[in-house]
Amino acid sequence: MPPVSIATESSPISPDAGEPRVAVIIPNFNGEEYLTTCLTSILDQSYGNYSVTVVDNASADHSVEIVKHDFPGVEVVENSRNTGYAGGCNSGLKRELKTAAKYFVLVNSDVRAGREWLAELVKAAEEDLSIGICQSFILLADDQGLINSAGNESHFLGFGFCGHYREPDRGQFTGVTDVPFASGSSMLVRRELIDAIGLLDEDLFMYQEDLDLSWRARLAGWRVVLAPKSRIFHSYSFSRNSRKFYFLERNRIIVSLKNYSGRSLLVLAPAFLGAELAMLAYSVAGGWFRQKLRAYLYLLRNLDRILEKRRQVQATRRLPDAAVAGYWTDRMGFADLADSPLARIANPVSALYWAIARRLL
Secondary structure, three states: OOOOOOOOOOOOOOOOOOOOOEEEEEEEOOOHHHHHHHHHHHOOOOOOOEEEEEEEEOOOOOHHHHHHHHOOOOEEEEEOOOOHHHHHHHHHHHHHOOOOOOEEEEEOOOEEEOOOHHHHHHHHHHHOOOEEEEEEEEEEOOEEEEEEEOOEEEEOOOOEEOOOOOOEOOOOOOOOEEOOEOOOOEEEEEHHHHHHHOOOOHHHOOOOHHHHHHHHHHHOOOEEEEEEEEEEEEOOOOOOOHHHHHHHHHHHHHHHHHHOOHHHHHHHHHHHHHHHHHHHHHHHHHOOHHHHHHHHHHHHHOHHHHHHHHHHHHHHOOOOHHHHHHHOEOOOOOOOOOOOHHHHHHHHHHHHHHHHHHHHO
């Protein structure tokens, strides 16, 4: 393990007093396979003034023991149950909001960070005070010439997916640029943003909590950007399973209900209905019809809670939907659907609908 060069609550502040304090938060669940690589790289940054906290979501493996034994400079928060990505991040955020940290960096445990990873995130944020969220340039750990995410994409009906997934890295991303939404695999969040719009939505548990946070940030007037010189390598592979399908379907509806204005929901209602019929057919064909019904049941049982969160989001809104609509896409770009018959039929219809709907938002 390299020398620990970070500042924790029990260690002195970095000698470089000019560097803003950063709190790195790593939610973890049964991640012992990746933690040593992850923490070794995160502790070996060119940046000086930062702390690292691992939030363990009641792992059944040796994750906690590895961190405590091999990385004594890393703080550990042990949750009594699995609270998901959002809950894990929030446990760390609530703790670090009591410190002097100016920025919070949320990062997966299955990554390896480049040595300038943190410095480049902070540099981007420091150069523009309107930046609320800043994503790293994420490459695939198993094929480092291919992109995992250069800023995620979102369909206007709430489907989120990796942007530029498996596209070769040809150096085409050079400057800090706005992206539709930031990947939770590695993103910096400004303290003032959390103060303005709140924490991640723990009810989402897993999937699309990064889309929700980015959407809320943009509605409140903040920029969401990619810092391409902040490089990180993610042990990611696309997968499908019934549990993932349930959360994706449930959460995309929750996020859309929370963040769209009433006018936009009315304009988009026919498209949402068409998407629901298509996803019902897809769930039957894929053997996930029960999960789709389970998602509907959750929405019905928790409608009051969702509507209350919607009121909170709308209260922080500073921009109309028309001002952020340009970040949404009209195509289905999922890794497993991009060339499917469903996408070939849906995408032209979706594009036509969105071209008309955008004028009415």
